Amino acid sequence: MLTQSISTSDMAGKISPAALSAPDQFHMVAGQAGLVATEFSYKKDEEIYGEGEPSDYVYQVIRGSVRSYKLLSDGRRQIGAFYLPGDVFGLESGPAHRLTAEAIVDTTVRLVKRRSLEQAAGITVQVAHSLWSMTAGELRHAENHMLLLGRKNAMERVASFLLEMDRRLTVTGMMALPMCRRDIGDYLGLTIETVSRALSQLHSEGVLGFSGARQIVLRNRQRLRNMDA
Amino acid sequence: MLTQSISTSDMAGKISPAALSAPDQFHMVAGQAGLVATEFSYKKDEEIYGEGEPSDYVYQVIRGSVRSYKLLSDGRRQIGAFYLPGDVFGLESGPAHRLTAEAIVDTTVRLVKRRSLEQAAGITVQVAHSLWSMTAGELRHAENHMLLLGRKNAMERVASFLLEMDRRLTVTGMMALPMCRRDIGDYLGLTIETVSRALSQLHSEGVLGFSGARQIVLRNRQRLRNMDA
């Protein structure tokens, strides 16, 4: 891995529009500390890092999307999070990654050495607090997702998913999902068939519209919120 | 709340045996910074803090046990974690608690003001790193639990639970569970009946022994590990 196109840029380099909408945590930590970031690109389905591998880098999605997951020995997969443009991922407090990360589509990331971030954290209080905040943000997401996986039914899970993606990636009133039905199922603890049936039902009820399986327009967000328990 | 017996002690005070077995994170952060800790006691089922309330304190279990959970509007509950003697809980990076915490049995905790910890973090790098590590530890647990909730079947979940509790609270070869079947079910995303049936089956297979419903001896840990996918 890490064999694709390589370019180096400082943190003054432009970032994608989507990244600007969220608080730019990467700039906050790396830019502030005057660190140099490198860009890498990964092909669709390429592994960025594997579970158990040393966590030497911290990443930010520039273009594309990333899935982060754990596997059981027989291949059952649980996706813990999707990372979209602007999102930071791969930040660990310990020495190794605890999930595997893969590009969902052709993806470009910015990355900095983790050690240099921690070094900066030893100097600047704000950087230390940023590292903590980012991990706390992931924990918050995981806590909400445990509630979804443990206690919501199929339709509630799909409604939650649609609202989450709507919030994170709707631009022109349209949601362009980067991930396939299997990824959605493995994120929601469902099968692809159950995800598909739920989406079909929402379509037939007029709650959403399709332009191809992965281009979705939400036509009734309030209905979805009501469905989301 | 916070109306029970109150006593003040500095961090040199003795801590419970169970706390000593784990790295004593509370001492690491608070003791190091020379902070004063207070003790409080809660009765069985009493709330320690509620979801959404200001996160002004950080807690450590001294005696007893705590459950931390989220609710859906119709009352469905997902327990995110159990905290046992020695465990730290209630640490937030943001201003509010994101889950509710309740005493499972009569419980005594040690607590320090969160602000004083953050103040210490601004002075000592090690304290800042400890706060981050503790949050990262909770995230690790949540990631493993998402895999359990999303992809494991009932028997695998119960086997995972027993191994976790065995690791965390078996002392004399015996596990004294503080929580009822409903708590276990709400932790594992199952009903009490399903939990009970799984335990009964393990009992009939000789994998475990009972001395009352909550006193369990594991007789074949390897079998449990094999069942845990």
Added chain:
DNA sequence: CGACGGATTGATCGTGCTCAAATCATGTGG
């Protein structure tokens, strides 16, 4: 000893999974 809440066990039900087939979308080469 009695009462109560907690736990177990049984019977039936239903949601979501599995297996299977059809349809659709996307990309490739002629």
Added chain:
DNA sequence: CCACATGATTTGAGCACGATCAATCCGTCG
């Protein structure tokens, strides 16, 4: 531009696992 191939998605039919509803049993504490 069209025909085709391929993978992704949808739809259908039947099934199984865990939920639900109900009754009994048990342990604990007055």
